[in-house]
Amino acid sequence: MQQHLEALQNAKACPLWHDSEAMPEVLPPLAADEKCELLIVGGGFTGLWAALQAKERRPDADIILIEQTFVGDGASGRCGGFLSSDLAHGETNVSHRFSAEADRLEKLGKQNMKELLETLERYNIDAHYENTGLMNVALNPLATVDMHSEYKQAKAGGEDVVWFDQDSVREQVNSPAFFGGLWYRRGQDGVIDPARLCWGLKDVLLNQPGVRIFEGTRLLGVEPAGKESMKANCEGGVIHSDKILMATNAFTSSIGKIRRSVIPVWDYQIATEPLTGEQLEKIGWGKSRHALADFSNMFHYFRITKDNRITYGGGAAVRYYFNRGIDEKFAEVPDLYEQLAQEFFATFPQLDDVKFSHKWGGIIATSTRFCMVPGVAYDGRLAWSVGYTGHGVGASRFGARIGIELLGYQPSDILEMQFVTAKALPWAPEPFRWLGVRFTQNALIKADKNGGKRGLWLRFLDMLGLGFTC
Numbered sequence: 001m002q003q004h005l006e007a008l009q010n011a012k013a014c015p016l017w018h019d020s021e022a023m024p025e026v027l028p029p030l031a032a033d034e035k036c037e038l039l040i041v042g043g044g045f046t047g048l049w050a051a052l053q054a055k056e057r058r059p060d061a062d063i064i065l066i067e068q069t070f071v072g073d074g075a076s077g078r079c080g081g082f083l084s085s086d087l088a089h090g091e092t093n094v095s096h097r098f099s100a101e102a103d104r105l106e107k108l109g110k111q112n113m114k115e116l117l118e119t120l121e122r123y124n125i126d127a128h129y130e131n132t133g134l135m136n137v138a139l140n141p142l143a144t145v146d147m148h149s150e151y152k153q154a155k156a157g158g159e160d161v162v163w164f165d166q167d168s169v170r171e172q173v174n175s176p177a178f179f180g181g182l183w184y185r186r187g188q189d190g191v192i193d194p195a196r197l198c199w200g201l202k203d204v205l206l207n208q209p210g211v212r213i214f215e216g217t218r219l220l221g222v223e224p225a226g227k228e229s230m231k232a233n234c235e236g237g238v239i240h241s242d243k244i245l246m247a248t249n250a251f252t253s254s255i256g257k258i259r260r261s262v263i264p265v266w267d268y269q270i271a272t273e274p275l276t277g278e279q280l281e282k283i284g285w286g287k288s289r290h291a292l293a294d295f296s297n298m299f300h301y302f303r304i305t306k307d308n309r310i311t312y313g314g315g316a317a318v319r320y321y322f323n324r325g326i327d328e329k330f331a332e333v334p335d336l337y338e339q340l341a342q343e344f345f346a347t348f349p350q351l352d353d354v355k356f357s358h359k360w361g362g363i364i365a366t367s368t369r370f371c372m373v374p375g376v377a378y379d380g381r382l383a384w385s386v387g388y389t390g391h392g393v394g395a396s397r398f399g400a401r402i403g404i405e406l407l408g409y410q411p412s413d414i415l416e417m418q419f420v421t422a423k424a425l426p427w428a429p430e431p432f433r434w435l436g437v438r439f440t441q442n443a444l445i446k447a448d449k450n451g452g453k454r455g456l457w458l459r460f461l462d463m464l465g466l467g468f469t470c
């Protein structure tokens with residue numbers, strides 16, 4: 001049997017992070033009609049951070065959070081766990097869309113990160129945080145040239161960056177696929193175990209008076225109830241509330257404006273068994289422990305966990321399924337896991353004896369502006385923050401802040417920023433949406449094969465302000 005197939009043979013079809021003794025009991029679903037001040041829909045980072053920040057801002061707030069399956073079952077508990085202070089999908093995206101607010105966004109991102117980590121300290125949440133920074137690695141000599149100019153620009157702009165040439169990058173992480181490395185130390189950026197963060201926040205919330213969480217409870221639809229309040233029809237009952245925050249991200253929403261803002265893009269990962277000391281020695285990564293991503297459009301992201309596994313995801317193995325496919329059957333994609341395993345072994349051929357323990361997929365909420373889309377409706381009684389486009393571990397805490405401020409929880413001048421007020425272009429209807437995503441994905445793969453050179457279609461999208469860059 002081929003090496004990658006053999007290595008995948010016993011991999012569990014389950015997110016690594018969920019297969020943990022830290023997973024708490026799933027709470028009972030809603031079983032009767034309820035009333036509250038603030039209803040939060042969605043038990044991922046956005047919903048959890050929103051509940052906590054609303055409570056911190058108004059300690060007597062009466063909050064209900066509902067989650068259709070269990071807390072951390074969405075992207076938040078399935079992601080790569082790269083935690084960054086970046087709020088808007090990288091500098092290139094910021095300079096294209098929000099250049100006048102670039103400095104403010106950077107400051108707000110750093111403040112958000114600082115407060116996030118302080119919260120972990122304050123409540124004693126052990127999310128296996130490691131301050132690794134992020135290192136981009138170039139996979140061919142041409143990419144090295146582009147990456148080096150990015151390094152020079154970043155350095156000139158005062159960023160804390162370190163350049164590694166081919167020899168020195170391989171001293172950091174020994175892969176014959178790496179031709180250069182650019183390490184963004186960026187203060188507190190690093191990695192976490194994302195499900196542990198979700199469950200830690202859930203635990204903190206359950207210890208706050210006036211916070212109730214119902215799991216296994218799906219929102220079916222919302223409607224205004226008079227001029228002052230809202231009515232949420234849920235599986236198990238009706239919830240009357242003054243305000244609603246939709247923290248449903250990529251999941252199909254009954255609110256048209258949210259639905260048109262995002263599409264669900266599946267992204268897949270595999271994880272190895274814990275590496276032995278000898279295996280770690282072979283790749284040298286045990287010492288530096290940088291979180292890694294390749295310097296390409298369809299980039300892989302890979303990192304070491306606390307127990308020395310490697311999680312490996314992304315690359316060309318991402319999919320948008322026709323008409324917003326989000327069914328769990330889309331996590332069963334043997335060919336994509338095989339592709340990832342092959343790419344893993346091409347990156348680390350020395351690890352030829354390593355086996356994979358887990359394989360899984362999750363859905364990324366992709367917006368046309370490639371970063372969060374906040375919004376508000378029903379005269380300020382319903383708000384949302386969705387669409388982090390694969391960069392939401394840290395940014396979702398800020399998205400949650402915007403969401404609750406839009407609902408009147410100590411609103412600040414961030415609500416006047418163009419980042420909050422600018423409307424995102426809606427996605428096109430099917431079949432144009434599916435065709436457009438497929439076409440663009442193929443064009444990005446082609447550009448990566450051409451050393452980053454963008455073809456006609458990508459240049460056309462760039463011109464419209466719709467071009468995707470990593």
Ligand SMILES: Cc1cc2nc3c(=O)[nH]c(=O)nc-3n(C[C@H](O)[C@H](O)[C@H](O)COP(=O)(O)OP(=O)(O)OC[C@H]3O[C@@H](n4cnc5c(N)ncnc54)[C@H](O)[C@@H]3O)c2cc1C
Pocket residue numbers: 041042043044045046047066067068069070071072073074075076077078079080081082083084217218219220247248249250251252267268269301313361362363364385386388389390391392393394395396
């Ligand atoms: C595979 C993968 C890897 C990623 N890696 C990274 C990374 O390394 N770094 C990074 O910064 N970002 C990453 N991301 C993105 C990041 O995970 C998300 O941006 C972030 O978790 C979004 O949090 P959220 O709470 O808004 O959404 P989610 O975590 O998706 O939460 C939404 C929740 O709403 C619930 N819900 C939806 N509809 C309803 C309803 N009708 N009723 C009740 N509940 C409902 C869902 O069940 C879900 O739990 C990744 C995403 C994926 C999928």
